[in-house]
Amino acid sequence: xxxxxxxxxxxxxxxxxxxxxxxxxxxxxxxxxxxxxxxxxxxxxxxxxxxxxxxxxxxxxxxxxxxxxxxxxxxxxxxxxxxxxxxxxxxxxxxxxxxxxxxxxxxxxxxxxxxxxxxxxxxxxxxxxxxxxxxxxxxxxxxxxxxxxxxxxxxxxxxxxxxxxxxxxxxxxxxxxxxxxxxxxxxxxxxxxxxxxxxxxxxxxxxxxxxxxxxxxxxxxxxxxxxxxxxxxxxxxxxxxxxxxxxxxxxxxxxxxxxxxxxxxx
Numbered sequence: 001x002x003x004x005x006x007x008x009x010x011x012x013x014x015x016x017x018x019x020x021x022x023x024x025x026x027x028x029x030x031x032x033x034x035x036x037x038x039x040x041x042x043x044x045x046x047x048x049x050x051x052x053x054x055x056x057x058x059x060x061x062x063x064x065x066x067x068x069x070x071x072x073x074x075x076x077x078x079x080x081x082x083x084x085x086x087x088x089x090x091x092x093x094x095x096x097x098x099x100x101x102x103x104x105x106x107x108x109x110x111x112x113x114x115x116x117x118x119x120x121x122x123x124x125x126x127x128x129x130x131x132x133x134x135x136x137x138x139x140x141x142x143x144x145x146x147x148x149x150x151x152x153x154x155x156x157x158x159x160x161x162x163x164x165x166x167x168x169x170x171x172x173x174x175x176x177x178x179x180x181x182x183x184x185x186x187x188x189x190x191x192x193x194x195x196x197x198x199x200x201x202x203x204x205x206x207x208x209x210x211x212x213x214x215x216x217x218x219x220x221x222x223x224x225x226x227x228x229x230x231x232x233x234x235x236x237x238x239x240x241x242x243x244x245x246x247x248x249x250x251x252x253x254x255x256x257x258x259x260x261x262x263x264x265x266x
Contacts, residue, residue: 022253023035023038036253038254043200050140058245061153068163077115079114087109087113107127134197140200192215212251225251225257229257229262230262
């Protein structure tokens, strides 16, 4: 990396934490200005409406990028044709842990009988978030999409729902590790959700390198975080000159192999 590039990366890093929401500004060669926003897919009532300054940034952007456009009706999960219910497909100890958490959330275990483990994990995570007071209607990406539509700003996807679905469906052992990690790090994940909400309600992280608790194993973290970050970098480096607002899950902005770091390293 040239001296100029290093200086530019350092100056860009100074903008981290200069907003009252989790966001980092990055300028790529060729006049591509990115405002990376750490989104939360489910939020609390107090997280709406969006800060006026963020709405203004969206209105002035050449496009808003999101992981996937979730403003319309999403395609339903595709259920594999199983010969056995979930209780027969999971190890007894893991099934017992799942039952314990499901009972706490007043969920009917029968609804999981013909679902793959990764889908069970997502359902459990969603219900855990709801128990903490989070709702999809107050999700940051949902609100940002609405703001873009109100200002007729083009909406672009970094991957799309079908790509996300394909990623989950191709996880090893039908995403068994995702279910195991969800149950193992149940309380840690709850604290992490509350921390991310505080970034929007109180103050975002002020330092570039934020130490966050691990809620995924190494291999799963690589698939769900690192690989997607690298793909998104390719998408953004191919953009024409302009100003773009980019909404990604807040955890993609911080920690090892985060998106801003990859973009700065070029």
